[in-house]
Amino acid sequence: MAPEEDAETQTLLQSFERRFLAARALRSFPWQVLEEKLKGPTGSEVLLGILQKTVRHPMCMKHPPSVKYRRSFLSELIRRHEATQSEPLDKLYEALAGVLTAQEGPSHHRTYLLPSGDSVTLVENPAIVSHGTTGLVTWTAALYLAEWALQNPDTFAHRSVLELGSGAGLTGLAICKGCQPSAFVFSDGHHHVLQQLRANVLLNGLVPETDLASPHPHDTKQPRVAVAQLDWDVVTGPQLAAFQSDIVLAADVLYCPETTHSLARALQRLAECWGHQEAPVAYVAFTARNPETCQLFVEELGLAGIPWEKVPQHSQSLFPYEEEQVETAILKLTLRVPSNAGDHPAQDVISLETHGEPQTFK
Known part of the structure; x- marks a missing residue:
């Protein structure tokens, strides 16, 4: 990955991280930028990075946003990935399955x-x-x-x-x-x-x-x-x-x-x-x-x-x-x-x- 491309990816991951942890509206995420990244040779790597920065982030594991929010986020992430007609990524569906069976807690x-x-x-x-x-x-x-x-x-x-x-x-x-x-x-x-x-x-x-x-x-x-x-x-x-x-x-x-x-x-x-x-x-x-x-x-x-x-x-x-x-x-x-x-x-x-x-x- 070229240095400038790596910098762009890090900026993208940071944007997803900050918006997800703050439970911001999904429409505010840079989805179009992500879709362009997913079409490239490092698309799967970018998706795994987003998982680590969002639903698998240590702060999310400790103090998560609502189950409804996490479910909506992962569903949208999968939809965007599928729209690129790329190979399915098992870890995405495993993360969604884990949220689908989770119980909504008293605190968001x-x-x-x-x-x-x-x-x-x-x-x-x-x-x-x-x-x-x-x-x-x-x-x-x-x-x-x-x-x-x-x-x-x-x-x-x-x-x-x-x-x-x-x-x-x-x-x-x-x-x-x-x-x-x-x-x-x-x-x-x-x-x-x-x-x-x-x-x-x-x-x-x-x-x-x-x-x-x-x-x-x-x-x-x-x-x-x-x-x-x-x-x-x-x-x-x-x-x-x-x-x-x-x-x-x-x-x-x-x-x-x-x-x-x-x-x-x-x-x-x-x-x-x-x-x-x-x-x-x-x-x-x-x-x-x-x-x-x-x-x-x-x-x-x-x-x-x-x-x-x-x-x-x-x-x-x-x-x-x-x-x-x-x-x-x-x-x-x-x-x-x-x-x-x-x-x-x-x-x-x-x-x-x-x-x-x-x-x-x-």
Whole structure:
């Protein structure tokens, strides 16, 4: 195999690996590229490589996607192979037979591979809305913020972080594993989300503590972590400040006016606590599904006097995104409210694109 062909094959295998372990929609896989490879002399070798990177991957053996997903994936892989009229590959049918007799487990896993070779595995609910919440799945902005953090680990190294609306936990777990924070507080307001969030933190080898202010029981390279229930409508500034966080995070929580208003008010209450002390910074990641909601958020920041700036765009090459056409952005906020807060109009203008159509909001 020529070096350039070998590189193309490795890229293909990596794409299948990342998408399969994250249980992405089958339509997003590079099937046409695979079919071209299958027509060549190394087609069987490529298929065996894909099996090793997917259903026979160590992470799949330990924390598999759903049986239904694996069955659909193997059926599509066999269909594509048969379409090339190549010799049957017994190992493909053996893998499918093994899945056909498997029992569906209580948990469906998604695994996201990190640049370090480590990974984040989550139990996620396959339904977008479940138990009256959207927090049981990982959304695009959480992936986007996690990827930005992994590209900027010094921002979080040896810092204390509070995440608001952690959901399934992807962003925080990626930061804990790849950015060396000293402490990380996961939080959410929905009790079903908190149950799953705690389980995912444990699943990834981290043990939540009840009091991060107490002496550390032992030396470890892992950050100290906690899982907290926070209702943005009732939590006070002093309660938020008690976490003593250097950085506050939120991802994909600007999905309706009510939550947008609640988040802005919670951040304002926290900002009012700092006075002349060094104020923490906040990074809020969102997708422009609804530009009016994004506009509302920055207008609320302007009314509160909280300064912000847009973080430069970064490459989206690490994680397999579902919504590749949705523009995503991160705002950096300085959580200090000036004495004349409320007299300031919303700052600057952010311009995003949604499906190619420019959307502008203040």
